[in-house]
Amino acid sequence: NPSLEVSGLAYAYPDGTQALYGVNAVIGKGERVALLGPNGAGKTTLVLHLNGILHGGLGTVRVGGLAVDPKDKKALREVRRRVGIVFQDPDDQLFMPTVREDVAFGPANLGLRGAELERRVADALERVGMLHVADRPPQHLSFGQRRRVAVATVLAMEPEILVLDEPSSNLDPASRRELAEILLGLEVTVLMVTHDLPYAAELCPRSLILSGGVIAADAPTLELLADD
Numbered sequence: 638n639p640s641l642e643v644s645g646l647a648y649a650y651p652d653g654t655q656a657l658y659g660v661n662a663v664i665g666k667g668e669r670v671a672l673l674g675p676n677g678a679g680k681t682t683l684v685l686h687l688n689g690i691l692h693g694g695l696g697t698v699r700v701g702g703l704a705v706d707p708k709d710k711k712a713l714r715e716v717r718r719r720v721g722i723v724f725q726d727p728d729d730q731l732f733m734p735t736v737r738e739d740v741a742f743g744p745a746n747l748g749l750r751g752a753e754l755e756r757r758v759a760d761a762l763e764r765v766g767m768l769h770v771a772d773r774p775p776q777h778l779s780f781g782q783r784r785r786v787a788v789a790t791v792l793a794m795e796p797e798i799l800v801l802d803e804p805s806s807n808l809d810p811a812s813r814r815e816l817a818e819i820l821l822g823l824e825v826t827v828l829m830v831t832h833d834l835p836y837a838a839e840l841c842p843r844s845l846i847l848s849g850g851v852i853a854a855d856a857p858t859l860e861l862l863a864d865d
């Protein structure tokens with residue numbers, strides 16, 4: 638089973654704006670793929686379809702073979718566990734008194750408790766190098782640290798696919814490098830929305846270019862960098 642299969646996905650917002658015109662894409666298990674494209678191309682709209690936040694258009698989305706069906710609440714819950722989205726602003730994802738509680742929030746919601754929950758939290762924080770700040774309030778951390786904790790909150794759900802929106806934005810060069818190393822060390826499937834072509838080239842062997850609501854190119858990222 639591929640991690641992600643999008644076929645014939647078309648979507649118009651309630652005001653009539655047609656954002657997607659028939660998007661097709663297949664992403665294999667463990668692949669790292671960049672999603673590039675100009676502002677207004679439909680990147681956010683596509684990402685919001687991957688876990689059923691947006692729905693109601695044409696076409697299908699499958700995550701690990703499971704169809705995103707907003708009418709099937711059980712399947713939708715499972716899809717939301719499988720698709721972990723790291724939003725651009727980490728402060729949208731961190732709202733608990735401590736880092737540990739933020740990372741525990743999702744898995745606790747899945748029903749994990751006790752030692753199993755602790756292990757899940759410690760493992761996620763360890764992967765992003767943030768275990769040492771587990772007991773601190775997220776707002777006491779630097780922006781780069783908060784972004785890494787936001788990644789940990791998603792990893793703690795053990796997603797099938799990790800979606801990152803502009804992961805390199807607002808990071809200094811050292812933090813960008815650290816985050817790149819972390820992402821390269823993960824075994825999960827990655828879809829990274831970005832305008833940062835060098836960062837995409839470093840992390841993602843393959844790129845999809847979305848333009849005007851369709852996939853305009855699907856190519857090795859290094860080819861795109863050479864054309865740039």
Ligand code: ADP
Binds near residue numbers: 654680681
């Ligand atoms: P990005 O390029 O990072 O996706 P956008 O500027 O496209 O950011 O969108 C920012 C927010 O504004 C999103 O929540 C999007 O849904 C909303 N938005 C974008 N265009 C419109 C529009 N024409 N009408 C209403 N909301 C919009």
Ligand code: ADP
Binds near residue numbers: 678679680682
């Ligand atoms: P991107 O993320 O690539 O910048 P978006 O998915 O945000 O693109 O937007 C795709 C198109 O949909 C744009 O024309 C945008 O203005 C429009 N759009 C986005 N959000 C909304 C919304 N909430 N209502 C109406 N139109 C929207």
